[in-house]
Amino acid sequence: MAPPGPAGALPTSAEPLSRSIFRKFLLVLCSLLTSLYVFYCLAERCQTLSGPVVGLSGGGEEAGAPGRGVLAGGPRELAVWPAAAQRKRLLQLQQWRRRRPPAPRGDGEEAAWEEESPGLAGGPGGSGAGSSVAEAPPGTLALLLDEGSKQLPQAIIIGVKKGGTRALLEFLRVHPDVRAVGAEPHFFDRSYDKGLAWYRDLMPRTLEGQITMEKTPSYFVTREAPARISAMSKHTKLIVVVRDPVTRAISDYTQTLSKRPDIPTFESLTFKNRTTGLIDTSWSAIQIGIYAKHLEHWLRHFPIRQMLFVSGERLISDPAGELGRVQDFLGLKRIITDKHFYFNKTKGFPCLKKAEGSSRPHCLGKTKGRTHPEIDREVVRRLREFYRPFNLKFYQMTGHDFGWDG
Numbered sequence: 001m002a003p004p005g006p007a008g009a010l011p012t013s014a015e016p017l018s019r020s021i022f023r024k025f026l027l028v029l030c031s032l033l034t035s036l037y038v039f040y041c042l043a044e045r046c047q048t049l050s051g052p053v054v055g056l057s058g059g060g061e062e063a064g065a066p067g068r069g070v071l072a073g074g075p076r077e078l079a080v081w082p083a084a085a086q087r088k089r090l091l092q093l094q095q096w097r098r099r100r101p102p103a104p105r106g107d108g109e110e111a112a113w114e115e116e117s118p119g120l121a122g123g124p125g126g127s128g129a130g131s132s133v134a135e136a137p138p139g140t141l142a143l144l145l146d147e148g149s150k151q152l153p154q155a156i157i158i159g160v161k162k163g164g165t166r167a168l169l170e171f172l173r174v175h176p177d178v179r180a181v182g183a184e185p186h187f188f189d190r191s192y193d194k195g196l197a198w199y200r201d202l203m204p205r206t207l208e209g210q211i212t213m214e215k216t217p218s219y220f221v222t223r224e225a226p227a228r229i230s231a232m233s234k235h236t237k238l239i240v241v242v243r244d245p246v247t248r249a250i251s252d253y254t255q256t257l258s259k260r261p262d263i264p265t266f267e268s269l270t271f272k273n274r275t276t277g278l279i280d281t282s283w284s285a286i287q288i289g290i291y292a293k294h295l296e297h298w299l300r301h302f303p304i305r306q307m308l309f310v311s312g313e314r315l316i317s318d319p320a321g322e323l324g325r326v327q328d329f330l331g332l333k334r335i336i337t338d339k340h341f342y343f344n345k346t347k348g349f350p351c352l353k354k355a356e357g358s359s360r361p362h363c364l365g366k367t368k369g370r371t372h373p374e375i376d377r378e379v380v381r382r383l384r385e386f387y388r389p390f391n392l393k394f395y396q397m398t399g400h401d402f403g404w405d406g
């Protein structure tokens with residue numbers, strides 16, 4: 001017979017019961033935590049785990065089979081969702097992502113879209129402020145999708161600096177079949193050595209039928225850009241937003257002035273010799289506006305039919321008209337129409353009634369539509385004279401009179 005232990009060590013009748021309750025409690029707690037963790041991962045907040053895969057197919061990057069509900073591109077591919085459902089969920093997810101504040105841009109110039117403050121005059125009225133529900137992700141099921149694949153751009157806005165390139169890109173992004181990088185990649189001028197894989201990785205994911213786009217206005221004046229873009233794909237569609245070269249030069253100068261207020265006057269920078277009236281064509285603000293010269297380089301690599309010239313002036317006076325031409329050029333259904341725009345009197349520019357995925361009006365940021373300094377009229381006249389022959393040549397080459405010399 002075992003000797004009785006000390007009285008304090010003897011089990012009481014209550015102890016086994018509390019232990020079993022405690023064990024059950026632990027079990028419930030564990031399953032609760034596990035479920036919470038799984039839910040958390042599905043909500044795309046888990047960076048370390050790859051999302052659940054419903055079905056795998058062995059294809060490579062481009063292996064999606066249209067109509068079979070397979071999303072092309074990634075190492076994993078969903079094979080069970082109907083294509084229409086996948087597309088709808090992806091569009092929802094894309095719209096939700098577009099609503100999130102864009103990442104800050106490197107050069108500080110290309111500020112993101114600004115939401116119109118309620119006090120701004122000239123708004124279309126009636127658009128309610130976005131609710132918090134509108135900011136929520138479109139549902140965890142969307143996260144089961146592979147979100148299409150990253151493609152090299154099929155169309156690029158190559159210029160010109162201060163032409164209205166941001167406005168065009170932001171207006172185009174309203175189209176459900178256009179996906180674009182927000183920031184300027186500067187691949188073909190500054191980062192070409194990083195390679196096409198690096199470039200493609202910057203692109204947003206797209207589904208079949210969607211066009212990938214980017215805009216970098218400096219490409220138009222980069223000597224190597226035409227050959228490099230053609231080497232990527234000779235079928236790339238090129239869009240150039242052009243603007244009266246004199247106003248463009250002043251706009252360019254205004255931008256520099258806003259960053260470096262101590263620079264010399266526009267007038268003194270314009271001339272090599274003010275008395276002889278010799279223009280300093282080495283000054284980039286002047287040089288960029290010699291469109292005919294730059295275009296010659298592009299035409300050595302691309303047929304003119306693969307280039308579209310958008311009027312920067314008309315993009316302001318008739319945005320829907322210019323967007324119509326652009327949509328036709330890109331082979332897109334004309335979805336963006338005058339119903340999408342309103343003129344904001346305070347901003348002095350057309351704005352979107354609703355940016356993609358938002359219920360609120362959107363105007364471009366403060367760095368677009370700056371007030372230009374007053375420039376000596378004689379200097380402006382001399383500049384007009386300087387540009388005229390180049391403009392006429394440009395009208396001839398493009399078959400379009402932009403009306404800067406009328």
Ligand SMILES: Nc1ncnc2c1ncn2[C@@H]1O[C@H](COP(=O)(O)OS(=O)(=O)O)[C@@H](OP(=O)(O)O)[C@H]1O
Nearest residue numbers: 161162163164165166167251349350364368369370
């Ligand atoms: N809708 C709308 N809202 C605001 N601004 C508009 C719009 N459409 C065209 N613009 C004109 O775009 C000019 C800036 O051109 P970019 O976007 O090509 O500039 S940049 O090269 O990317 O810095 C900018 O030039 P500035 O007026 O000199 O600032 C505008 O005149």
